[in-house]
Amino acid sequence: MNSLTSMTHNRLMERGWMARVMVKMAELSKVILLPFIGIAIFLSVWTVTANSIETSLGQFPGPVAVVTQFENLYQEHVNEREKAQAFFERQETRNAARLAKDPSYEAKIRGYTGKETFWDQIVTSLVTVMSGFILAAVIAIPLGIWMGLSRSLQAAINPIIQIFKPVSPLAWLPLVTMVVSAVYVSPDPIVSKSFINSMLTVTLCSVWPMIINTAIGVSSIDSDLINVSKVLRLSAITHVQKIVLPASIPMIFTGMRLSLGVAWMVLIAAEMLAQNPGLGKFVWDEFQNGSSDSLARIMAAVVVIGFIGFLLDRGILALQRWVSWDQ
Amino acid sequence: MGNFHQWGINMTWATSITQQMTKPLILGITIGTSLCIASANAEIGYPEKEELKFGFIKLTDMAPIAVAYEKGYFEEEGLYVTIEAQANWKVLLDGVIDGRLDGAHMLAGQPIAATIGYGTQAHIITPFSMDLNGNAITVSNDVWAKMKPNIAKQADGKPVHPITADSLKPVVEEFNAAGKPFNMGMVFPVSTHNYELRYWLAAGGIHPGFYAPHKGDTSGQIDAQALLSVTPPPQMPSTLEAGTIYGYCVGEPWNQQAVFKGIGVPVVTDYEIWKNNPEKVFGITAQFAEKYPNTTIRLTRALIRAAKWLDDNNNANRPEAVKILSQPNYVGADYDVIANSMTGTFEYEKGDKRAVPDFNVFFRHNATYPYYSDAIWYLTQMRRWGQIEQDQSDDWYKDVAAKVYRPDLYAKAAQSLIDDKLIPASAFPDFSTESGFKAPQTHFIDNLVYDGNQPNAYINSFTIGLKQGDKL
Numbered sequence: 001m002n003s004l005t006s007m008t009h010n011r012l013m014e015r016g017w018m019a020r021v022m023v024k025m026a027e028l029s030k031v032i033l034l035p036f037i038g039i040a041i042f043l044s045v046w047t048v049t050a051n052s053i054e055t056s057l058g059q060f061p062g063p064v065a066v067v068t069q070f071e072n073l074y075q076e077h078v079n080e081r082e083k084a085q086a087f088f089e090r091q092e093t094r095n096a097a098r099l100a101k102d103p104s105y106e107a108k109i110r111g112y113t114g115k116e117t118f119w120d121q122i123v124t125s126l127v128t129v130m131s132g133f134i135l136a137a138v139i140a141i142p143l144g145i146w147m148g149l150s151r152s153l154q155a156a157i158n159p160i161i162q163i164f165k166p167v168s169p170l171a172w173l174p175l176v177t178m179v180v181s182a183v184y185v186s187p188d189p190i191v192s193k194s195f196i197n198s199m200l201t202v203t204l205c206s207v208w209p210m211i212i213n214t215a216i217g218v219s220s221i222d223s224d225l226i227n228v229s230k231v232l233r234l235s236a237i238t239h240v241q242k243i244v245l246p247a248s249i250p251m252i253f254t255g256m257r258l259s260l261g262v263a264w265m266v267l268i269a270a271e272m273l274a275q276n277p278g279l280g281k282f283v284w285d286e287f288q289n290g291s292s293d294s295l296a297r298i299m300a301a302v303v304v305i306g307f308i309g310f311l312l313d314r315g316i317l318a319l320q321r322w323v324s325w326d327q
Numbered sequence: 328m329g330n331f332h333q334w335g336i337n338m339t340w341a342t343s344i345t346q347q348m349t350k351p352l353i354l355g356i357t358i359g360t361s362l363c364i365a366s367a368n369a370e371i372g373y374p375e376k377e378e379l380k381f382g383f384i385k386l387t388d389m390a391p392i393a394v395a396y397e398k399g400y401f402e403e404e405g406l407y408v409t410i411e412a413q414a415n416w417k418v419l420l421d422g423v424i425d426g427r428l429d430g431a432h433m434l435a436g437q438p439i440a441a442t443i444g445y446g447t448q449a450h451i452i453t454p455f456s457m458d459l460n461g462n463a464i465t466v467s468n469d470v471w472a473k474m475k476p477n478i479a480k481q482a483d484g485k486p487v488h489p490i491t492a493d494s495l496k497p498v499v500e501e502f503n504a505a506g507k508p509f510n511m512g513m514v515f516p517v518s519t520h521n522y523e524l525r526y527w528l529a530a531g532g533i534h535p536g537f538y539a540p541h542k543g544d545t546s547g548q549i550d551a552q553a554l555l556s557v558t559p560p561p562q563m564p565s566t567l568e569a570g571t572i573y574g575y576c577v578g579e580p581w582n583q584q585a586v587f588k589g590i591g592v593p594v595v596t597d598y599e600i601w602k603n604n605p606e607k608v609f610g611i612t613a614q615f616a617e618k619y620p621n622t623t624i625r626l627t628r629a630l631i632r633a634a635k636w637l638d639d640n641n642n643a644n645r646p647e648a649v650k651i652l653s654q655p656n657y658v659g660a661d662y663d664v665i666a667n668s669m670t671g672t673f674e675y676e677k678g679d680k681r682a683v684p685d686f687n688v689f690f691r692h693n694a695t696y697p698y699y700s701d702a703i704w705y706l707t708q709m710r711r712w713g714q715i716e717q718d719q720s721d722d723w724y725k726d727v728a729a730k731v732y733r734p735d736l737y738a739k740a741a742q743s744l745i746d747d748k749l750i751p752a753s754a755f756p757d758f759s760t761e762s763g764f765k766a767p768q769t770h771f772i773d774n775l776v777y778d779g780n781q782p783n784a785y786i787n788s789f790t791i792g793l794k795q796g797d798k799l
Contacts, residue, residue: 289659
């Protein structure tokens with residue numbers, strides 16, 4: 001009897017363990033298997049459709065062509081770095097030769113004059129988008145807080161925001177370009193005009209969602225909190241620091257996520273149109289080249305643009321989790 | 328836009344300009360002196376500005392710049408050059424004017440137009456002419472099908488060349504009768520392509536339209552039977568494919584690309600419209616040349632060497648050049664597409680590949696020497712189509728040419744290359760006797776003769792176009 005009970009017990013235990021494994025498996029399949037199936041289906045649909053689209057530049061690139069181009073782009077990057085190395089060596093010899101002849105010469109090492117590789121352009125784009133976004137945040141968050149605190153300011157500024165928010169970067173760009181060329185004049189500029197152009201365009205387009213969300217976040221703070229602040233007679237600055245900011249962080253971050261998404265989209269368009277260095281220019285240049293590899297290279301850039309956009313969004317999300325202690 | 332009354336004021340600007348303007352009159356003396364200077368101090372000083380940025384448009388005739396970079400000619404002059412593709416000719420010109428670019432691959436008409444104030448006013452000069460020929464006119468497959476019955480056939484069934492616009496005329500008339508505009512693309516209002524397309528159309532009796540800048544009309548479509556508009560070179564094939572235009576005139580590789588893509592047929596090359604016509608120039612601002620004289624001579628030296636390399640040993644280096652140009656940061660089109668025109672052949676209708684050894688000339692026939700007569704030809708066409716709205720004297724044409732085209736700088740650079748034994752003197756014109764005017768040229772598709780010394784007489788010889796005394 002005893003042994004029988006223990007056997008049943010064991011079996012029950014086993015069954016419980018099995019069930020747990022099943023649940024785990026189901027969870028795992030949701031996280032790994034389903035996305036995997038999704039991607040597999042997408043890739044096969046892509047391959048089949050690509051095979052049936054014939055453009056004047058040859059067949060539309062399938063996944064294999066794109067992977068090949070990733071390899072090419074990487075190889076080009078490596079080759080360009082080798083060329084850069086040789087360039088610097090030649091430059092040093094030349095400088096030394098000139099110094100021997102002309103001792104008063106102030107030899108200096110100039111930057112590499114060759115082309116920007118795909119990886120350089122990714123870095124340029126990231127730097128530009130982050131600069132534009134940070135500038136937008138520096139303007140938008142204080143302004144949003146102020147608007148959230150003062151109904152009258154909100155009433156005054158709101159129409160302006162509502163009008164400018166839907167404006168496409170393509171409309172801003174010519175204005176920005178002309179103003180920057182007129183205003184930003186310096187014989188030895190620290191950063192190039194093209195960088196300022198794309199950065200400001202990004203700022204102009206990504207500032208609005210941040211202002212709106214911050215203002216909404218601030219104006220919808222729990223009235224109990226405000227009363228506490230009133231009772232304690234907190235100064236304006238302490239009120240913002242201790243009450244307003246912590247309470248509106250979630251909304252501010254929602255605004256920042258929206259803005260960063262906008263910023264990244266805008267940047268690609270701005271680079272494309274204004275011929276500013278970066279991924280957008282890469283796409284445009286390849287389109288202009290019209291070689292038989294162009295479409296696959298553009299598709300490679302599309303994948304990279306999407307992936308970076310995804311990473312940026314995750315990055316902000318992680319930052320939000322880290323900043324807001326209540327979640 | 329352009330205002331030629333400004334010219335009268337410009338004339339009195341500064342004495343330095345006035346001095347330059349008298350140059351053609353005392354040309355022999357000027358070149359004589361510059362020669363003396365060149366041989367007296369054959370050693371050219373170090374460049375005043377070492378880091379330079381040059382712009383270009385994705386066309387095969389930017390090759391001298393790419394070659395000078397890749398072959399290290401710029402570096403040998405102590406110049407560290409960055410080369411940057413530009414979106415269109417307007418962006419490129421503005422870049423040179425506002426100093427974002429130090430120099431650029433330009434349409435021959437651009438420095439001339441900028442200097443006389445048609446479009447953006449700026450004093451741009453050229454010490455170096457980049458190439459001869461290199462353009463073609465392409466029409467869409469449909470238009471070609473309609474033109475073909477009007478063209479005589481050779482024994483082998485292929486069309487007799489050169490194809491004149493006479494065969495296009497009935498097609499244009501059919502469009503006009505049906506009330507449909509016959510749209511064509513060219514790359515810029517003062518581009519070689521605009522003038523070549525107009526020349527070809529007008530020689531076949533099709534009116535390409537007048538400009539009237541004094542009335543604010545810069546569309547160039549007054550009285551036009553064929554409506555010409557601007558499209559950037561690399562976008563020509565896709566614009567044709569989209570059906571927005573029925574034909575275009577552009578440089579390579581964009582005609583060969585139409586053949587390659589199967590969307591159009593090149594019907595005539597500019598070599599057939601005007602044999603060995605001057606094409607692009609290297610443009611810098613007058614201030615740049617004044618501020619950085621050594622840099623100017625040195626960059627000219629590098630470009631001359633690159634151009635010579637491109638033509639050396641009967642085009643033996645062309646395949647290597649094509650490989651350089653097919654890199655995505657230069658022209659970026661497929662090797663085969665670029666090679667089609669760069670290696671001495673030209674494919675018209677698919678399969679109709681003919682030898683055109685001089686389709687792209689970079690150095691031979693003194694291609695790099697900036698002839699005054701070349702500048703004057705462009706000015707005559709600007710007057711013919713109304714971009715220059717009023718009559719000008721023959722001397723005016725020569726003065727403008729001397730202000731923009733600077734064979735003195737070229738001679739100095741060339742002489743130093745001769746002294747350094749890098750290039751033999753026989754490769755250049757004889758600078759002691761060269762007047763800067765080519766002998767009267769006869770090889771035009773309509774058999775008219777062009778004498779650069781008599782611009783007004785030349786203008787009067789056209790059937791279609793403004794003549795002396797005409798005003799819109």
